[in-house]
Amino acid sequence: MSKTRLEAFSDGVIAIIITIMVLELKVPEGDDLAALGHVLPVFLTYVLSFVLVGIYWTNHHHLLHATDEISGGVLWANLHLLFWLSLVPFVTGWLGENQSASVPTAIYGAVLLMAAVAYTMLQSVIVSYHDRNPRLRAAIGHDRKGKLSLAMYAAAIPLAFVNQWISDALFVSVALIWLIPDRRIESIVKQHV
Amino acid sequence: MSKTRLEAFSDGVIAIIITIMVLELKVPEGDDLAALGHVLPVFLTYVLSFVLVGIYWTNHHHLLHATDEISGGVLWANLHLLFWLSLVPFVTGWLGENQSASVPTAIYGAVLLMAAVAYTMLQSVIVSYHDRNPRLRAAIGHDRKGKLSLAMYAAAIPLAFVNQWISDALFVSVALIWLIPDRRIESIVKQHV
Amino acid sequence: MSKTRLEAFSDGVIAIIITIMVLELKVPEGDDLAALGHVLPVFLTYVLSFVLVGIYWTNHHHLLHATDEISGGVLWANLHLLFWLSLVPFVTGWLGENQSASVPTAIYGAVLLMAAVAYTMLQSVIVSYHDRNPRLRAAIGHDRKGKLSLAMYAAAIPLAFVNQWISDALFVSVALIWLIPDRRIESIVKQHV
């Protein structure tokens, strides 16, 4: 089965997710800097979510690029990932309007944790389908960044009830860890092609 | 005529449908779990619609994948399917805000029934255009899952006026039946390619 | 210059236009058929616009399919068409909420007229760029349906101030004329390929 449509559909959904988040930035009532200042918390949350969803897109790009063909299971593992990503605009809007509140921070972390879990599952399904592609398996095998992200998201959920700034710092840290694209797979691909 | 653009356009429309449904999840007013609880019914309806539209995407993917080329009639049969799917966000939002009401449940079922009818029509148009492809015709020929889904959606509409939970159970059952991708076409494709 | 991205971008824009129109169908306040009845005028206008935009997509599909390569002028003629199509959701929403009013009906016709003019211009740019492709030029040359649509849209604008139902009848008639895909180009393509 061809992977072209899976990539096209995922691109479509992620492009829409990343773009409709900006609809949470409501046009301010006034026409001065004070009016703009009111949307600053939502804007900062938007920047964070844009980067985190952008990371999923680049990693998804690298992962699928290293893949030859896909199974029906991959289709559903992929839809599962897109489902959790589709909730990012909702939790971004809620966190943006309640940045100092614990529950929206914890829910933001929970949705990101579930997206990370879904990405790990997608990776596993693809690797198991390509078990004759030992380099892909070996390359992703350790996946230290992925495991670290899972741990940081999981930690951010209870810590939001201690101090939500700790959780925010964890979200930003995950973004910084991943901003460097996954050169491991990239290097494998280069050798492979 | 090439099928690439038909797939790309369908991917685009389905990606937008599946993603704008999340806009029905309005950012809650408060910042606690009680506020989040108010969006729970809409969220559950969103999950159901996401899965049902996801099923259409995977089946559409399989069906077109088994197809070589398309006619003008296929373009319109496909647009007809996309029309009914485009109403899913509307009925999802209405059902989500009125889960215990009969009419929104029946209308939700009616839109899903019409989408299923449109999919069956699309399948027929494609099969009749590929009458020299006996394997595709034979593979889809029985289409037990498709017929069962049609019957369950049709039954869900009047049953919504008896007890809307019966209809909800039918919608969930259709989702469960289809969550396994259509291996019949998939197997044909593998032999074919 | 390749036409793939032009098609992909146009597909994306048209897919979004056709799908965000459904956002004008606001979730009704009540939970009974009376509540649903209030959105019926918007729904009917949505059906009409869906069909008219769908016609543009299928014709665009046929036109580009008969094209080998594109120039910078085609890019802008195409963006010009997409601009007028992008106003369709706006005029659909306005007409849907004011079906018995003259001005929204006339403006709906004006946007459709401009889209038809833009399509004619795009067709001309493509034909003049392919002047060594006499069959494409000959096939589109007469373009009776296109000229008839232009005349009907132009007539619908002043007639909206006489009786808006005449204009509505003209819009529906244009849709019916075009529902049969443009077999002229299709037949040329078949010979060409």
Add this chain to the structure above:
Amino acid sequence: MSKTRLEAFSDGVIAIIITIMVLELKVPEGDDLAALGHVLPVFLTYVLSFVLVGIYWTNHHHLLHATDEISGGVLWANLHLLFWLSLVPFVTGWLGENQSASVPTAIYGAVLLMAAVAYTMLQSVIVSYHDRNPRLRAAIGHDRKGKLSLAMYAAAIPLAFVNQWISDALFVSVALIWLIPDRRIESIVKQHV
């Protein structure tokens, strides 16, 4: 690494940006020309933004077309550009509702300036990655239009506090400068292919 998905994803995001801007055109309350007149300022701002984003799409199209393959750095330089473009609907809506105000005009200019900076950065990353493609480097090397646009956007920001019409004139001038597609790269591509 293939550029297909980068193009597809960028097309998706730009298509959505250019289309959701029309959502800022709220359906008017009344049904006469006076009601339509109230959305005229938003409409004019929409036209300007549509053209400016359309220019980014055509230039992006030309730039990527001249490119053979892409690096991880290009992915992020591209996401950076898409981030600033994603803010265009927000500043379009704000400027549209406050056309005679200095701050929205200056912020509109600032977002366009940042998008132009991001485009310049993307161009540099691509050129440095293709240092063995001297024609691409030579062709973009001068980039007079790009530098002029940067200067005009930078000037429009402080001038918005003198008289916002000067800034508006600068935005329109940038659009006019670029409406002619970048024939330099186009000519290189023709020689190259």
